[in-house]
Amino acid sequence: QYQQDVHRLPSPPRRLASWLWGHELAIFEGEADEMYTKWAAACGAFYKIKGALLHPDIIVAADHAAVQHIFQNSDDYVKSPAFRPPVANVLGKGLVWAEGDDHKRQRRILAPAFSPESIKGMADDVSECAEKLASRLTNFVLSHAGGATVNIVEYTSTCTLDIIGRVAFGHDFRSGQTTEAKQIAASWHGHVNGGLGFGAFVAMLVIRAVPDITRIPLPAIKAGGRIREIITKLSMRLIDRGIFTERGRDIMSILMRADKERGEKEAGLTPQQIVDNVNTFIMVGHETTAGSLSFTLLELARHPEKQQRLRDEVREFGRDLTYDDVQRLEYLDAVVKEGLRLHPASPQTERVALRDDVIPLTKPVRTTDGQTLSCVRVRAGQVFHVPFTTMHVNPSVWGANAAQFRPERWITPGGVPPPSALPHGWSGLVTFCDGPRNCIGYRLAIFEFKVILATLVRALEFHDTTAVVREKISPTLQPVTDGRGGLLPLFVTLAPPA
Numbered sequence: 001q002y003q004q005d006v007h008r009l010p011s012p013p014r015r016l017a018s019w020l021w022g023h024e025l026a027i028f029e030g031e032a033d034e035m036y037t038k039w040a041a042a043c044g045a046f047y048k049i050k051g052a053l054l055h056p057d058i059i060v061a062a063d064h065a066a067v068q069h070i071f072q073n074s075d076d077y078v079k080s081p082a083f084r085p086p087v088a089n090v091l092g093k094g095l096v097w098a099e100g101d102d103h104k105r106q107r108r109i110l111a112p113a114f115s116p117e118s119i120k121g122m123a124d125d126v127s128e129c130a131e132k133l134a135s136r137l138t139n140f141v142l143s144h145a146g147g148a149t150v151n152i153v154e155y156t157s158t159c160t161l162d163i164i165g166r167v168a169f170g171h172d173f174r175s176g177q178t179t180e181a182k183q184i185a186a187s188w189h190g191h192v193n194g195g196l197g198f199g200a201f202v203a204m205l206v207i208r209a210v211p212d213i214t215r216i217p218l219p220a221i222k223a224g225g226r227i228r229e230i231i232t233k234l235s236m237r238l239i240d241r242g243i244f245t246e247r248g249r250d251i252m253s254i255l256m257r258a259d260k261e262r263g264e265k266e267a268g269l270t271p272q273q274i275v276d277n278v279n280t281f282i283m284v285g286h287e288t289t290a291g292s293l294s295f296t297l298l299e300l301a302r303h304p305e306k307q308q309r310l311r312d313e314v315r316e317f318g319r320d321l322t323y324d325d326v327q328r329l330e331y332l333d334a335v336v337k338e339g340l341r342l343h344p345a346s347p348q349t350e351r352v353a354l355r356d357d358v359i360p361l362t363k364p365v366r367t368t369d370g371q372t373l374s375c376v377r378v379r380a381g382q383v384f385h386v387p388f389t390t391m392h393v394n395p396s397v398w399g400a401n402a403a404q405f406r407p408e409r410w411i412t413p414g415g416v417p418p419p420s421a422l423p424h425g426w427s428g429l430v431t432f433c434d435g436p437r438n439c440i441g442y443r444l445a446i447f448e449f450k451v452i453l454a455t456l457v458r459a460l461e462f463h464d465t466t467a468v469v470r471e472k473i474s475p476t477l478q479p480v481t482d483g484r485g486g487l488l489p490l491f492v493t494l495a496p497p498a
């Protein structure tokens with residue numbers, strides 16, 4: 001039989017693992033990637049943990065070469081059985097859910113909608129939504145004697161929902177005021193808070209063991225499906241109204257037109273796949289950016305001098321940012337990279353090997369039986385956890401101040417490790433994953449992130465409060481304050497005059 005090395009890999013102490021929940025309960029109870037990072041400091045960037053419910057040992061892969069190998073070979077390393085059923089339940093069977101040939105087809109069809117040219121065409125919508133957000137916050141501050149504490153997540157996420165609504169299917173969610181926008185926000189809030197409880201941890205393990213259980217209409221599963229129901233109804237209505245137009249600049253119009261022009265009917269998406277992709281884009285296209293953006297605003301609130309430096313740069317530039325402009329603002333670029341390095345919206349992913357394989361390593365691993373391995377043999381069925389933040393704050397790569405918010409590192413010669421020392425991916429980070437399954441929306445995400453941030457700091461000033469904000473995953477990066485998910489209080493005033 002094919003030999004594997006997993007049993008010889010280093011591991012965090014067994015005493016930290018319970019016989020029933022393995023090391024996975026400690027991971028769930030900690031902050032996003034906290035335990036992975038702690039254990040990597042002792043075990044190195046490639047180690048094993050004990051799985052819950054007698055699941056075979058899981059490999060934690062934070063080694064660059066190993067992660068690149070896993071991401072590049074996306075036919076051999078697929079999303080885990082625990083991941084896909086909840087995705088189908090909430091988002092439908094769109095791009096995030098699809099695997100193999102189905103994924104390749106959907107991706108090929110959708111890719112042109114996210115090209116640099118297409119994103120350029122979205123610039124006016126993005127700017128208008130950012131301006132609306134800044135006005136809403138400004139009015140709120142002015143009506144509260146010049147300063148007020150807000151839950152910034154509510155503001156960032158209504159803005160990113162506005163943007164994706166407009167660019168995905170020409171729909172205006174009117175700053176969270178439409179019925180659907182309110183329903184989406186309420187269901188998502190329920191979904192996030194439900195995901196923080198112990199019951200959700202157990203449910204995730206049960207789904208991993210018995211994926212078909214998602215067909216049973218349990219209350220938690222029905223709650224997840226509610227988001228899809230709301231958006232499906234909305235997409236159907238818009239399709240019926242013929243909202244996807246000949247001249248429309250939204251993503252779905254672009255796709256339908258491209259299809260028509262090619263005249264290859266069979267190469268297109270089915271009506272159900274279109275609806276499922278609208279669901280997918282609406283949800284992954286707004287909560288993700290909003291999460292990283294909110295944490296970046298918190299960092300700027302905690303570093304007022306960096307916030308002021310960013311404000312000065314934006315004011316000096318003096319006009320609304322076009323797609324080409326955003327590349328020119330050096331400090332803005334540095335702040336966004338630093339925000340996405342420390343607070344990736346999706347801080348970890350999971351993959352399963354479909355076949356026996358040998359995984360290369362950047363740094364050899366010392367096994368428990370005293371050997372040194374520069375590559376590791378794994379068997380089909382092996383589960384991997386890939387913690388992004390752990391890779392981004394590795395002090396042996398990023399230096400002693402790796403965990404600190406220091407945008408300056410990106411614009412100081414030698415401030416960032418050379419590309420050869422970093423993983424393959426946007427700016428040497430794995431924030432957007434890499435390979436054939438990288439984030440299809442990354443250009444839009446970075447562009448809207450920059451435009452919203454620039455528009456906000458130009459008009460407003462953000463201050464830290466005394467709240468203790470924890471960083472959790474449910475199912476994307478979430479602030480948790482006083483036990484409540486999706487809550488990140490910031491005190492907001494008007495920006496000081498130039």
Ligand code: HEM
Nearest residue numbers: 095096285288289345346349431432433437439440441445
């Ligand atoms: C800061 C914002 C964002 C971050 C950090 C982010 C991150 C990611 C990551 C890590 C993945 C891979 C997930 C995995 O394989 O486990 C992913 C996939 C994906 N993202 Fe994003 N994303 C962001 C914004 C967006 C936006 C704005 C859109 C769409 C408008 C989008 C659409 C997608 C889609 C459709 C996939 C699945 C791609 C595929 O499997 O082929 N994302 N994203």
